[in-house]
Amino acid sequence: MVQHSINNIEFDSNNDLDELISILPARVQDYMNNHIDKDNLVEVILDLGKPPEVRFPNSQETIGEGEVNHVDLQSLISRVSEFGDDNRAGIERTLHRISVIRNRKGTPVGITCRVGRAIEGTIQNIEDLVMSGESVLLLGKPGVGKTTMLREVARVLSEAANKRVVIVDTSNEIAGDGDVPHSAIGKSRRMQVPSTALQHQVMIEAVENHMPEVIIIDEMSTESESLAARTIAERGVQLIATAHANNLENVLTNPTLSDLVGGTQTVTLGDIEAKRRKTQKTILERKHDPTFPIVVEIVDRNTVSVHKDVGKRVDEILRGKKINGEMRWIEKGELKVKEPQNNFNEKVNTSMISLYPFGISKGSLESLIKDSGASIKVTDSESSAKIFLTTKSHYARKPKALENAQNLGIPVHVLRKNTKDQIKKFLEKYSAGTQKIRSSSAFENNSAVNIALEELHYGIKQLFDGEYRVELNAQNSFIRRLQHKAAAKEGVSSISIGEGPNRRVVLEKVW
Structure with missing residues (x-):
């Protein structure tokens, strides 16, 4: 997979970097203040008994001026806010995240200082998706920029789209530490969460008490949060959230997160249906409509892979098909899009069967053919048709068109009524490249x-x-x-x- 450079995008960055550097041990401060790549700092690692380490996007460096001791760690801890049950803290009115590692007695033995940045322009490749009103789930490995994108989504939706946005901020990572949220979230309101275990309750409280049009959530990870998200979506509120998974398949196979994309259930098929589908009798099927109709896989800070019709994508995965998303990236300030090219495991019959409808709504038929993926095309010439489709009432009248089709040996298919349900059932036999008319040779x-x-x-x-x-x-x-x-x-x-x-x-x- 090609990863496109982020250097082609012009960002407006406000990262309060000096605030973070000022709480570090003096020797680390001196090292960073004189570093040529200071503005690209990603995180600082302080582990007891080891030299301090600084990390950049493409490298990491060790500061060889003495090992980290308890005094260094306690001095830093005294300059940040109180740590929560997730062992995270912050610096008031900034976006930086301070995470602590403790020993079995609860004593700090390591600290990770992650630089938080507000970067305008990071959602240029998905702005049309978040502005559409549909719920969007962002996926990606740690450090790829999910929270940074959420922050920019909050600003754009609250300012450019003028929507009522509420952020459920569990670790104060989206809107920063302290009671006053960082200006990076625009006009959005922020609800802090007292404990990570209560995030799902605050999500529901946000909907019931504050009438939001959009709710933004970072790091959904429990079944309770998945159910709360589904409840919120059913009330017509747009959700923008992140989850720790690399792709759609990872979410589907994760028992606690699969509900976000429709969930799965075991279904036992009858002998005839299993034979028609060419599958085992016990299969997995999607349980319900996805909470998030759009899933965005973040490849890197400039490239994303988009799955728009998530319900249909999940159905394809459960049928053993390999799916690819719509690739998007920014090149010289412009959005570039590459449509997905799906390679199915099974061989697909690309030949189209001509169908002549008589007494059938042509518009509904063509729409349902497109949705079902059946290799059928509607023709206006009965003589060139391979299938003659009509209804029971029209068949009983023995019209001239029916007589001509029978004389030509064209198979006639009779529907009970001219309804979408009847047409769907007919198309099921011809979807997925298995258009074979059942008749004795x-x-x-x-x-x-x-x-x-x-x-x-x-x-x-x-x-x-x-x-x-x-x-x-x-x-x-x-x-x-x-x-x-x-x-x-x-x-x-x-x-x-x-x-x-x-x-x-x-x-x-x-x-």
């Missing part, structure tokens, strides 16, 4: 047999959809015999009822 040019067998297969599907008894149209003894054999092959019970020309096959559910 010995009778592939016999339209009467084709119609009878298609009616049988549709009847079987109705049984699996919940019907207990399905009556087929009257047929001659030869066709009825074919229908009985086909039903038995599918494991369905069938009987013949009626007399003379009205004798017909009835399918019954026996399971």
Whole structure:
């Protein structure tokens, strides 16, 4: 994967760096104040018994002027705010994060000083997504810039979009330490969280008490927070949040986070459905609509991979398909976009089947074909069609178009009604490149047999959809015999009822 340089973006950075340097041990202050790359400092590491270490984006350096001792650590701790239950603290009115490592007795033995920055322009590659009103989940490894992007999202939505934004700030990392939030969040309001275990409660409180249009949350990590986020989204509030995961697949397989993208549940299929799908009988399916319809994977500080229709993406992952996101990056101040190129594990049939609809809403049909991914194209010429699709009422009238199709040997498919639900069920048999008309090869040019067998297969599907008894149209003894054999092959019970020309096959559910 190509990672594009962040140097092509012009940022307005306000990082209060001198405030952080001023609390460090004197020898570290002197080292940093004279360092040529001071403005690019990422973090300072102070571990008991080791020399101080400073880290930059592409390097790390050791300050060889004595080891860190308890006095160094306690001196620094005395200059920052009180540490919370997550062992994090800060410097008032700044964005820097101070994290402590303790021994088993609770004594500090190490400190990480992470530089916090407010950088304007960091969401240029996703600004259209956050402005759309849809909830967005940001993913990425630690240190890639998720919190920095959240901070800029808060500013843009509260100032440029003039929306009511509330930040649920668990560790005071988004809006800085102290009671007065940092100016980097614009007009956004900040709710502090007394304990990390209470973040989900503060999320719900924000919605119930403060009427936000947008809620921003950093580092969602528990099942309670996932459920709270789902509740908030169902109330029509836009969510912008981050989670520690590299990609969409990681979130889906994480038991505590999978609810954010729809969750999974185990489903047992019937024999016929499993055979149709060419899968095992026990499969995983998406449980519900995703809380976040858009997921952004942060590749680096300049490049992101975007998944827009997360529900559909999750369905593809669960079917064993490999997905790729829409790549976005900034080059010379302009947004560049590369559309996703999905490589499926299974071979996809790219040939399109021509379908002639008679008495079917063409607009709805074309829309549903697009949504289902079926390799079908609608044609206006019945003579060039491979499928003739009509409804039961039109079929009963025996129109001229139907007669022409039967004379040409074109398979006729009959829907019970002209509804989206009926059309969807029909398209299910042709999605994912499996457009094979079910008919015996010995009778592939016999339209009467084709119609009878298609009616049988549709009847079987109705049984699996919940019907207990399905009556087929009257047929001659030869066709009825074919229908009985086909039903038995599918494991369905069938009987013949009626007399003379009205004798017909009835399918019954026996399971």
